[in-house]
Amino acid sequence: MPDKTPASITKAFEGYHRERVGPARQAYDTSERFRQLFRKRLINTLIRAAVKYIPQFIWNRAFDRLYSNRPQVAFLPLIPDHGLIKAFPQPSLQLDVSSESHH
Secondary structure (H helix, E strand, O other), X not given: OOOOOHHHHHHHHHHHHHHHHHHHHHHHHHHHHHHXXXXXXXXXXXXXXHHOOOOHXXXXXXXXXXXXXXXXXXXXXXXXXXXXXXXXXXXXXXOOOOOOOOO
């Protein structure tokens, strides 16, 4: 953040919102779908039975996408990404925070 003015702070929060709201909404929606899956209704029992027959490679692709969102904060040392599935790009990590003082 170049300065500490209200406009600069607002711009930083808007950038954070743009970057995080999509993945946060996706995580919430996924959680909601799992919650609905475990209801005690006949249709849910049938769906759970069918899910057992989904091939492993399809599960792997779904989990790869789910776990590719691994946000980090730019003002701490970054954790190396050694995983087989690389994390999604995170624009806020491209910001230069090295010139700011950390008090």
